[in-house]
Amino acid sequence: MQQLNTQHLRDYPKKxxxxxxxxxxxxxxxxxxxxxxxxxxLEREGIExxxxxxxxxxxxxxxxxxxxxxxxxxxxxxxxxxxxxIPVVVVSGSCGGMMRHHYLDLLGDxxxxxxxxxxxxxxxxxxxxxxxxxxxxxxPKERVALHTSxxxxxxxxxxxxxxxxxxxxxxxxxxxxxYESECCGFGGTFAVKHADISAAMVADKSKHxxxxxxxxxxxxxxxxxxxINGALDYQKQSLRGEHIAxxxxxxxxGNASKGSL
Amino acid sequence: xxxxxxxxxxxxxSAKAFRANVARDLGNEELRSNFRGAMDYLMDKRKGxxxxxxxxxxxxxxxxxxxxxxxxxxxHLLEQLEGNLEKNGIKVHWAETITQANxxxxxxxxxxxxxxxxxxxxxxSEETAxxxxxxxxxxxxxxxxxxxxxxxxxxxxxxxxxMPAIHQNKKQVAKLFADNIEGFEYSTDVDILIQQGREVxxxxxxxxxxxxxxxxxAVAETGTLCLVENEGNGRMCTTIPDLHxxxxxxxxxxxHLSDVPPLLSLLTRSATGQAISTYFNMxxxxxxxxxxxxxxxxxxxxxxxxxxxxFADEELKxxxxxxxxxxxxxxxxxxxxxxxxxxxxxxxxxxxxMVSPHMLGLEATTNLPTASTLCGACGEVCPVKIPxxxxxxxxxxxxxxxxxxxxxxxxxxxxxxxxxxxxxxxxWALVHKSPKIYALSMWGLTRFRFLMPKKLGGWTSVRTxxxxxxxxxxxxxxxxxxxxxxxxxxxx
Numbered sequence: 194m195q196q197l198n199t200q201h202l203r204d205y206p207k208k209x210x211x212x213x214x215x216x217x218x219x220x221x222x223x224x225x226x227x228x229x230x231x232x233x234x235l236e237r238e239g240i241e242x243x244x245x246x247x248x249x250x251x252x253x254x255x256x257x258x259x260x261x262x263x264x265x266x267x268x269x270x271x272x273x274x275x276x277x278x279i280p281v282v283v284v285s286g287s288c289g290g291m292m293r294h295h296y297l298d299l300l301g302d303x304x305x306x307x308x309x310x311x312x313x314x315x316x317x318x319x320x321x322x323x324x325x326x327x328x329x330x331x332x333p334k335e336r337v338a339l340h341t342s343x344x345x346x347x348x349x350x351x352x353x354x355x356x357x358x359x360x361x362x363x364x365x366x367x368x369x370x371x372y373e374s375e376c377c378g379f380g381g382t383f384a385v386k387h388a389d390i391s392a393a394m395v396a397d398k399s400k401h402x403x404x405x406x407x408x409x410x411x412x413x414x415x416x417x418x419x420x421i422n423g424a425l426d427y428q429k430q431s432l433r434g435e436h437i438a439x440x441x442x443x444x445x446x447g448n449a450s451k452g453s454l
Numbered sequence: 455x456x457x458x459x460x461x462x463x464x465x466x467x468s469a470k471a472f473r474a475n476v477a478r479d480l481g482n483e484e485l486r487s488n489f490r491g492a493m494d495y496l497m498d499k500r501k502g503x504x505x506x507x508x509x510x511x512x513x514x515x516x517x518x519x520x521x522x523x524x525x526x527x528x529x530h531l532l533e534q535l536e537g538n539l540e541k542n543g544i545k546v547h548w549a550e551t552i553t554q555a556n557x558x559x560x561x562x563x564x565x566x567x568x569x570x571x572x573x574x575x576x577x578x579s580e581e582t583a584x585x586x587x588x589x590x591x592x593x594x595x596x597x598x599x600x601x602x603x604x605x606x607x608x609x610x611x612x613x614x615x616x617m618p619a620i621h622q623n624k625k626q627v628a629k630l631f632a633d634n635i636e637g638f639e640y641s642t643d644v645d646i647l648i649q650q651g652r653e654v655x656x657x658x659x660x661x662x663x664x665x666x667x668x669x670x671x672a673v674a675e676t677g678t679l680c681l682v683e684n685e686g687n688g689r690m691c692t693t694i695p696d697l698h699x700x701x702x703x704x705x706x707x708x709x710h711l712s713d714v715p716p717l718l719s720l721l722t723r724s725a726t727g728q729a730i731s732t733y734f735n736m737x738x739x740x741x742x743x744x745x746x747x748x749x750x751x752x753x754x755x756x757x758x759x760x761x762x763x764x765f766a767d768e769e770l771k772x773x774x775x776x777x778x779x780x781x782x783x784x785x786x787x788x789x790x791x792x793x794x795x796x797x798x799x800x801x802x803x804x805x806x807x808m809v810s811p812h813m814l815g816l817e818a819t820t821n822l823p824t825a826s827t828l829c830g831a832c833g834e835v836c837p838v839k840i841p842x843x844x845x846x847x848x849x850x851x852x853x854x855x856x857x858x859x860x861x862x863x864x865x866x867x868x869x870x871x872x873x874x875x876x877x878x879x880x881x882w883a884l885v886h887k888s889p890k891i892y893a894l895s896m897w898g899l900t901r902f903r904f905l906m907p908k909k910l911g912g913w914t915s916v917r918t919x920x921x922x923x924x925x926x927x928x929x930x931x932x933x934x935x936x937x938x939x940x941x942x943x944x945x946x
Contacts, residue, residue: 216927218886222896223920225927232931244931247889255879257828259850259870263883270887298844343829376787380827387825388912393480393791394827395916423917 205322206280211241212319213275215283215292218250219415224436227415231284231316231438237445238324242282245274251288256295257381265299268292272300272309281312282319284438285414286345289315294348315345317354317413317437330362331447336407338370340398340421340434342414346374355413355437362444370410371401379420395424403432413437463552464583466818468798469810473821475796482793485621489793492620496784499727500835517720518839520713521775528765528774531674531707532756538677542739544752552582555757559584559666559699560591562753566697568593568663572655574681574688575599576668577615577778578701578757581800581813584666596662598655598687600648607634613794615801616725616780621793655687665691665749669702670721670777672754673711679754680714681735682721684728689735698749700737704756705765705774717777720837724779760812760865767863769848773808775838780805782832782842788825797822804832804842808849816853816866823849824870896926 212235216228232242248271256264271292275281283289293313300306320326339355346352352374359367378384378394399421402410411434412418418434425432443449468475479485504510524531536546549555563571571588573579573595585595585606597606601618605611607630612618619627628642631650638650667688671680679700681688692698708714722728741748764770783789783803794802799810799819807822823846832842852863853870885895903922910919925933 221927222899222922225923225925225930228927229930229934244927246893246928246932249886249889249892252886255882257847257850258875258879259847259852259854260876260879260883261851263879266883267886270889274889343827343831347830347834374831376827376829376831378787378827380829383824383827385912387476387821388915389476389480390788390791390825391827392912392916393486394787419920420917423913423920426918427914427916 203322208238208324209240209279211243211277211279213277213279213281214242214244215248215251215271215275215281215288215313216244217283217285217288217415219419220284221249223419224415227284227436227438230436230442231282234320234438234442234445235282235324238326240324243277243279247274251283251291252299253288253291253295254381256291256299257383261299268296268299272296272306275309275312278308279312280314280319280323281309282314282316284316284436285416286315286342286349286351287414287416289313289318290344290348315349315351315354315413317345317358318349318351320441321354321357326358328358328361328441328445330364330444332362332364332444332449334364334366335409336366336368336405337440338368338402338405338407338410339373340370340377340402340410340412340417341374342412342417343376345413351413355411358437358441359411362441365444368405368407370405372397373401377417377421379416381416384420391420395420399424399428399430399432403430407432409440410434411437411440463814464586465799465810466814469814469818469822470798472796472798472825475798476792476825479793479796480791484623485793486791488621488623489790492614492617493784493790496617496726496780500724500781500784501727503723503727503729513716513720514837514839516716517777517837518775520708520717521777521838522772524708524713525705525765525771525774527709528704528707531709532704534674535672535677535707538674539672539679539754540677542677544677544679544737544739544754547753547755548758549755550758552757552759555582555701555755555759556584556587558755559701560588560593562697562699563588563593563664564591566663566751568697570594570596570658570662571664571666572596572598572659572662572687572691572695573602574665574667574683574691575602575618576666576701577612577800578668578703579666580612581703581759582701582757584701593664595666596655596658598659598685598691599683600651600685600687603651603655604630607631611795611800613802614780614783615778615803615805621795659687659690659694662691662695664697664699665693665695666699666701667691669700669706669754671714671717672702672707673714674707674709676711677738678711679735679737680718681737682718682731682733683735684726684732686733689733692735692737693748696750697753698737698740698751699753699755701755701757704758704761705776721777721779724781724835724837760809760814763864764809764812770812770845770863772840773812773845775840776805776809777838778805779837781835781837785831785835787827787829787831804846808840808842808845811849811852811864811866816849816864816869818866820853820866820870823847823853893928896928900924900926 252264252268341352377398378391384391547558597603604619613621670682740752764773789803811819828843857868
């Protein structure tokens with residue numbers, strides 16, 4: 194896993210006319226609102242969003258479990274769904290990291306794969322560096338926290354972009370929680386295979402988020418949020434996380450935001 | 455170099471008990487608060503040790519390249535090291551297994567009719583369980599590093615490779631000393647505690663027949679053994695007794711003397727945030743004629759214990775870049791929660807998950823590589839840029855690979871494979887690589903979401919179960935596009 198700091202190393206393209214959206218399997222079946230909001234966010238910027246109906250999952254669950262052949266078959270099937278030479282915007286840092294970095298290892302460093310990997314952008318990265326989005330905040334004054342997934346932070350180097358987007362919202366105060374950069378304990382099958390360690394980690398993460406006394410926390414990864422929101426719900430806390438795509442869209446439109454679970 | 459791994463290591467059993475160990479230690483509030491406090495402190499110290507991210511990055515790259523160069527010519531450098539050490543009068547011994555290493559050391563001690571040993575801090579001697587081995591042969595071993603001494607008094611093992619007793623707080627140490635040190639004046643003041651412990655140790659240095667130490671860097675071109683320490687006990691162990699035996703792993707060899715300063719600087723800063731350790735010893739011979747101190751004989755035991763298995767594979771070889779700074783465990787959210795003993799291995803934390811499978815086989819350690827969220831905090835701080843998450847992934851692959859599949863690179867290949875899990879991933883792949891089957895499955899998942907169980911194993915022990923949406927994103931987008939088309943047609 195390369196410790197790429199994409200801020201420095203990546204050459205960002207000019208604003209394109211069209212992009213692909215990779216929705217991710219979790220968003221597809223559990224949080225489709227997020228996908229719709231991401232599309233609306235992009236369309237508002239004058240971009241046509243193509244959503245190939247043949248897409249499914251980036252392959253990460255099997256890859257992280259050591260089942261490389263199975264991951265490879267699924268990963269290859271995804272690459273085939275995105276043939277045009279336009280950006281592939283991914284609504285998750287974790288899946289984005291998989292598709293941008295691990296596909297080379299998994300599928301081999303051939304020109305088609307390499308071209309695909311180069312076209313992968315995490316949503317907030319795309320909004321900040323390619324679209325140079327300056328969101329106009331129409332929402333009420335509020336304080337929020339931001340949880341950045343470890344993959345977004347360390348594989349995609351995009352922990353700064355989420356922060357930048359929230360910081361640009363005039364009526365929103367971004368509160369940094371304790372141990373902000375620490376993992377929430379999700380880790381895919383880790384949460385099942387080592388449920389007790391995962392439980393200890395998410396207990397701490399939710400405690401630190403609750404301690405900020407914010408009305409909402411925001412994240413660009415539904416994996417982390419399924420974990421943290423699930424724990425908050427179990428603890429009967431009112432705090433919930435919301436995907437940054439939905440949060441931004443609601444702020445721009447002046448709608449009250451709602452946590453997703 | 456052959457692939458021999460010790461079957462009889464006592465750590466195989468404790469590593470196998472990983473899950474039970476985790477359950478035990480997660481429930482220990484005091485232990486968890488000791489680790490959290492200590493790791494916060496160490497992370498902070500490291501952060502303050504580098505002037506800028508850029509400086510750190512340049513140093514990491516430099517040290518990675520040094521270690522990679524040395525590993526690329528490891529067999530040659532080991533021969534060169536042996537030749538130059540022997541020229542300097544230091545006898546070199548090779549041990550493939552931990553038992554061989556222990557036998558060599560016991561033999562050397564027996565030849566001198568040695569009865570008592572003082573030890574400087576050495577994780578490799580922990581690896582061979584040397585203290586147990588010698589004590590069974592009526593040789594008294596005393597750990598002289600303060601942390602190791604505490605751990606020895608408590609009849610425990612180190613919970614951290616740099617700070618062996620980090621799992622104990624000062625109250626616990628005070629109680630331990632009160633129970634074990636004659637004339638101990640009770641105090642929970644750290645300085646007073648250390649002072650009293652030191653007095654016990656100081657007498658022992660003068661009485662011991664043998665000094666045993668580890669090695670941080672063994673320089674091939676000069677035949678020099680470098681030892682990094684903070685307490686001066688390492689210098690005492692290696693200069694006062696007549697016989698000094700050093701033990702280390704084969705990966706500690708470096709080519710040039712000039713390789714040492716950058717590695718040393720990054721080692722101490724990554725480990726404890728120190729610009730340099732209080733003591734840095736360079737041992738290049740026994741006492742020479744006319745010299746007033748130093749041992750009469752110096753020996754080096756070079757241990758393989760599974761390292762050559764890692765060495766044989768290009769990717770796993772990177773494991774051997776490790777300079778044992780402990781930064782990976784200091785920054786690991788799993789280590790911080792479960793502590794060092796839960797791993798059941800000599801080396802805990804991320805580095806332990808990477809090296810232990812080579813030392814103990816995957817049969818005993820199959821739960822270690824999976825006990826990570828792959829968050830990457832370890833890889834981010836590793837001073838020699840070992841891609842730790844990537845190596846953990848690789849170990850997971852080796853662990854679930856069919857037992858008979860070639861090439862076999864690890865002992866215990868396939869130890870973590872379950873036919874049920876393998877089948878699940880086969881079906882998963884079938885569903886996700888075929889758009890039609892995937893669409894059908896997601897339709898089922900969303901339409902029958904009321905069937906989603908409220909209890910999902912460990913997940914719902916602290917979380918509520920997630921609920922599938924009523925319709926998938928695929929369907930919503932389809933519907934949106936149809937609607938847009940319709941309104942376009944109506945307009946048209």
